Amino acid sequence: MLEDTIAAIATPLGEGGIGIIRLSGPEAIQIAARVFRPKRGPSLEETCTHRVRLGLALDPKTGEVVDEVLALVMRAPRSYTAEDVVELHCHGGPLACARVLEAVLKAGARLAEPGEFTRRAYLNGRLDLAQAEAVLNIIRARSRAGLAAAVNQLEGGLSKKVKEIKDEITGVLASIEASLDFPEEVGDPGREEKERLNKAREALKRLLSTWEEGKILSQGIKITLVGRPNVGKSSLLNAFLKEERAIVSDIPGTTRDTIKEILQLGGFPCELVDTAGWRQAADGLEELGIARSRAAAAAADLVLLVVDLTVGVTQEDTEIAESLRDKPLIVVGNKVDAVLEVDAGSLERLAGSCPWVAVSAKTGEGLEELGRKIRDLILSGRALRGPGEPLLLRERHKVALERALEHVEDALRGWSEGIPWDLVSVDLQGAWEALGEITGETAREEILDRIFSEFCLGK
Ligand SMILES: Nc1nc2c(ncn2[C@@H]2O[C@H](COP(=O)(O)OP(=O)(O)OP(=O)(O)O)[C@@H](O)[C@H]2O)c(=O)[nH]1
Ligand SMILES: [Mg+2]
Structure with missing residues (x-):
């Protein structure tokens, strides 16, 4: 399997500054040389390792010029795969990349399978398996x-x-x-x-x-905002995102569908879900929205139960909290900017053994503390890791x-x-x-x- 030379487009599809076609294998340099004509100086085969050359990429069958490219030669074992590697840097358009790749394939390379470059790095002993997997975590890090x-x-x-x-x-x-x-x-x-x-x-x-911490770092956590209508769930989503993502209004029942956004809270990547306020639905559509909201709460790793401090804790708030008893939960008293005093006792009773925090989506007060509480709750007593430990x-x-x-x-x-x-x-x-x-x-x-x-x- 390692006897053939593989090639693929290494950069994402779409328009960009540059697009890179990567070749790896025993014939990488010879194959690239069939495609690459230098502007001046010796051929690619005579190029020293880790040197960049300017030239044209040609179709090896027709001789047609495909793009102007830079060719980077990295000879074994000093490359990503520990094999001979050539990178052709072309102009970053989908067609230019596709045509250069096509030329390379015509010249004798085989299209690489997903992950095959990294697999070769592993098979050639440059990375062990855990290190090869880390490459994926780096790419996906959020x-x-x-x-x-x-x-x-x-x-x-x-x-x-x-x-x-x-x-x-x-x-x-x-x-x-x-x-x-x-x-x-x-x-x-x-x-x-x-x-x-x-x-x-x-x-x-x-x-x-x-593992708990690592899992969250690699996969993120699902956090769902729930509460009665008008308590400020959508306002909180917007405050965290620092943009007007969800519609906010003083009419109860504004949010109908669930809204998902990826962001960082407490240092973790998370999917924050804003949902329709829970109440007796006014119509079928709202009922659907509330059903989705309940499903989102059930699927969440952590629920933020939002209550309106200007109204105080209501019977409905208590009922919602009761229905979420088996979930990790934080009670978020919102609109602290609009009250003179926070009734800590009632929030504490509502939260039970869970934490609570007073915030304002309007001024941003308390949001950092909420981030810390999320972090503490997620990590509570789980990680024994010292700094720098894997x-x-x-x-x-x-x-x-x-x-x-x-x-x-x-x-x-x-x-x-x-x-x-x-x-x-x-x-x-x-x-x-x-x-x-x-x-x-x-x-x-x-x-x-x-x-x-x-x-x-x-x-
Ligand atoms: N003073 C003050 N008002 C707020 C705050 N957060 C939200 N509001 C107001 O409360 C009202 C409701 O806010 P929304 O964010 O739409 O509430 P919601 O919980 O998403 O409501 P539904 O989508 O209907 O369930 C709006 O008039 C907001 O301007 C806050 O921190 N302080
Ligand atoms: Mg809303």
Whole structure:
């Protein structure tokens, strides 16, 4: 598979400053040379690595000029894939890109599959699997924190941690092997080995505790605004977005449909959903809107129950709160700018064990505090992570670590119960394999297929 040369458009479709066609493989430079005619100087094949050349891209069959391009040569192994790579930078129009790609394919390259460049980087040993997956998280990052975590993973943060745990397990496995092979000389594994396994177990637990945060960073959270009509739900959405996205009016029942926007709250990417106010519907259409609103609340990771401080907490507010009892919830007292005093007691009663906060969509007062409360609620007691420590961004990693932890715990239990050493060893091998799936040493082909098919073309 690595014997052929692949090509794809590496930049997004549409108009842009430049469009890049990327080639990778043993014949990347020769194929590109069939398409590229330099304005001056030697041919592409004689170009030094990491040099940029100006020239024309020609159709290799007809000789027709397709575009003026820059050609960048990166010789193996100093490239993204660790193979010979050529990038042709053309003018960023969809047609120019398509025509240059077509020329490259005519000249002998094969169209790359999604993620194939990164897959080659992995197969050629330039990245391990966790690092290759980090590339996807970087591309998809929707918050600064999510991006930082993904870059940490690309730099090998997670891989290093996993390797440390694997090393502990390998050490214990070696001791067991030695004691089985040379029982007279070596003797049974003892305190030191048990200590190593305990260490591995704690490290696994710690890493697993970062998943909630990592999941939110990579996937975002769904937050839904609910409440009676006219309490200021749409105004809050607009205040967070800093634009007049939803229609606001003093007529109750203004919002009919649900409105979704992606934004950052409390440092997390989230989908904020504004909904129709809950009340006895005036007509069929409003009834539909309220049904959607309830569905959005049910699907949310977190509900913001908005109440109007100028009216105070009403019976309806209490009923809405009751119907959301099993949801993570924050009570948001809105319009604090329009009241002299906040009736903290009634908000507290409404919120029960959940937090509450007084804000104003009009002046922006309290919105930052709300952001902090969202963050605290989402992370409450879940992450034990120190600064700069890696966190789990992918469910695949979490599942593999859980399996590794289970095996390590079984091994420790078996050890205490005095089961034969070769059985302890089987459990430890299971843990070792599960860990290897994360970095790729023990990952099967179908796992690779699934991972790389998520990538876009040209990556
Ligand atoms: N003084 C003050 N008025 C506000 C504030 N937030 C909203 N309002 C006013 O309250 C009224 C209702 O606001 P909306 O945002 O439309 O309320 P809603 O909850 O989306 O209402 P429905 O869509 O009908 O359910 C409007 O007249 C807003 O100008 C606030 O923080 N302070
Ligand atoms: Mg509204």
